[in-house]
Amino acid sequence: MTRYILFFNLLLCYGCQSQDATPPAAESERLPFAERTAIYPVDGAPQHVSMPPLPDTLTFAGERVPLDRDDVREGLERELVVNTFGHSRTIFIMKNIERWRPLIEKTLRDNDVPTDFIYLAVAESEFENTAQSPAGAVGMWQFMAPTARDYGLHIDADVDMRRDPKLATEAAARYLKWAQVRLKSWPLVATSYNKGLTGTQNVLKYQQTDNFWDLYLNSETARYFYRILSFKVILENPEAYGYFLNPEEQYSPHQFKMVKVERDTDLIAFAKENNTTYRELRRLNPWFNNTTDYRLRVPANFSYEIRVPERETKAK
Numbered sequence: 001m002t003r004y005i006l007f008f009n010l011l012l013c014y015g016c017q018s019q020d021a022t023p024p025a026a027e028s029e030r031l032p033f034a035e036r037t038a039i040y041p042v043d044g045a046p047q048h049v050s051m052p053p054l055p056d057t058l059t060f061a062g063e064r065v066p067l068d069r070d071d072v073r074e075g076l077e078r079e080l081v082v083n084t085f086g087h088s089r090t091i092f093i094m095k096n097i098e099r100w101r102p103l104i105e106k107t108l109r110d111n112d113v114p115t116d117f118i119y120l121a122v123a124e125s126e127f128e129n130t131a132q133s134p135a136g137a138v139g140m141w142q143f144m145a146p147t148a149r150d151y152g153l154h155i156d157a158d159v160d161m162r163r164d165p166k167l168a169t170e171a172a173a174r175y176l177k178w179a180q181v182r183l184k185s186w187p188l189v190a191t192s193y194n195k196g197l198t199g200t201q202n203v204l205k206y207q208q209t210d211n212f213w214d215l216y217l218n219s220e221t222a223r224y225f226y227r228i229l230s231f232k233v234i235l236e237n238p239e240a241y242g243y244f245l246n247p248e249e250q251y252s253p254h255q256f257k258m259v260k261v262e263r264d265t266d267l268i269a270f271a272k273e274n275n276t277t278y279r280e281l282r283r284l285n286p287w288f289n290n291t292t293d294y295r296l297r298v299p300a301n302f303s304y305e306i307r308v309p310e311r312e313t314k315a316k
Helices: 002-018 024-028 070-084 087-110 115-125 145-150 165-183 186-195 197-207 219-236 267-273 278-284
Strands: 256-261 304-309
Touching: 070 219, 087 115, 087 165, 087 219, 115 165, 115 186, 115 219, 165 186, 165 197, 186 197, 186 219, 267 278, 278 304
Parallel strands: none
Antiparallel strands: 256 304
16 A cells, blocks of 8 residues: 555656756746847937828819818828838839820820829729739729720730720720719719729718718728829829939830731731830730730721830831
């Protein structure tokens, strides 16, 4: 019996000793929280991060943004923070927008749409004609294929006019004007580009209001219009947000002329005939699709206009 008691006591002692099996070295590494997060002095001044400034006044498409409201200021402030401190992305938007800005703004004006909607294209695609979303929306204005066809944009194996800056802008303008007739407010029109016209009309009806500022919206749509506003503010006042680009550092607007094509065309031969390269044609005509045999097939009773660099062409 005594032997059993002794054996039992030995087991208890072994259990007591095994309760803390942490090696001494590991135990010594467990530092208090404050000590683990201490930042030791370094040479030079620390980085100074501050809130980006809010404008005193702001309009969109001629309509005043009510910055005297706390919720409006906070909504804009959030997107200003996101886009001010997304440095690499924002600076390339700033450089890239100049390539197509003259064409896009002229196209909007010609179609009676306020030029502030250029910033909707920035919010949609960062002003990239070749942008494509995971859902399949394509181009600067991010059209889905069925909607693009509804608005007259041709898509086939050789072309995708969702990527043509002028034609896609004309299609977007047709939607924006159509929506404005129904919503009577450009901020609501911009909102509907994300939420859809019917969805926007429904929330206005159910919440019994007639303006964007008083709507309760899902997070994505609520942020969408403020994102557009933030790009307008930053891109029109870059130095106030820490962006200093010399004129020569910005990409120059594309210079081109239009050449009409009414029959099937070998694009490599076409490039040579016009004293340019296929690579340059693709830069000016991002709507080209065919990279298999580099041909542009033109449907019967149809034609395309191809941009070529504005310089002398070789004599045929």
